[in-house]
Amino acid sequence: MNKEIVDDKTMKRTLTRITYEIIEKNKGNQNLVLIGIKTRGAYLAKRIKSRLYQLEDIDVPQFDLDVTNFRDDNPVEKQAENPQFKAVDVNGKHIVLVDDVLYTGRTIRAALDAIMSIGRPSKISLAVLVDRGHRELPIRADYVGKNIPTSHKETIKVSMAEIDDEDKIEILAN
Ligand SMILES: O=P(O)(O)OC[C@H]1O[C@H](OP(=O)(O)OP(=O)(O)O)[C@H](O)[C@@H]1O
Numbered sequence: 405m406n407k408e409i410v411d412d413k414t415m416k417r418t419l420t421r422i423t424y425e426i427i428e429k430n431k432g433n434q435n436l437v438l439i440g441i442k443t444r445g446a447y448l449a450k451r452i453k454s455r456l457y458q459l460e461d462i463d464v465p466q467f468d469l470d471v472t473n474f475r476d477d478n479p480v481e482k483q484a485e486n487p488q489f490k491a492v493d494v495n496g497k498h499i500v501l502v503d504d505v506l507y508t509g510r511t512i513r514a515a516l517d518a519i520m521s522i523g524r525p526s527k528i529s530l531a532v533l534v535d536r537g538h539r540e541l542p543i544r545a546d547y548v549g550k551n552i553p554t555s556h557k558e559t560i561k562v563s564m565a566e567i568d569d570e571d572k573i574e575i576l577a578n
């Protein structure tokens with residue numbers, strides 16, 4: 405059974421709030437770089453980029469990151485560099501990592517490794533649309549859209565208009 409818990413209007417407001425929080429916490433916004441984790445984190449980062457521009461006239465570089473090669477469930481022999489991402493200059497930058505759901509934290513751990521493998525940022529912050537709890541690693545988000553307490557049996561499904569035709573967040577009871 406799917407239960408919609410966030411509709412399109414609420415999701416838009418939530419992203420606007422996260423954007424304002426990023427602006428407030430980073431006065432001057434110098435050296436900010438948005439990195440969105442594929443799949444939906446990349447679309448969220450693009451939206452935050454365009455809101456930063458609309459709200460404050462700030463043009464922040466934004467890149468997509470595929471963490472597959474850095475996952476701890478991906479055999480080491482299959483791990484390879486990601487040539488496109490390797491070209492991103494992260495040195496001395498304040499990276500805002502963006503993802504849709506924060507659960508065990510393993511995806512973020514992989515993303516941190518991917519970023520640190522190509523340079524030395526001055527700071528890395530984390531923005532997520534949903535924090536559903538159940539961390540398996542000492543990772544926390546700096547910007548949280550919605551805290552949604554879940555059981556292990558449930559799944560949070562984020563839909564985004566860019567690939568799913570509409571914006572919504574649902575809880576799926578497995
Ligand atoms: O904190 P974790 O336990 O790592 O879970 C969170 C990750 O799981 C989902 O990605 P998924 O692997 O389903 O890929 P997708 O984004 O391409 O759907 C979600 O988009 C997060 O990236």
Ligand SMILES: O=c1cc[nH]c(=O)[nH]1
Pocket residue numbers: 505507536558559560561562
């Ligand atoms: O519930 C979950 C857990 C991980 N990733 C998701 O997208 N949803």
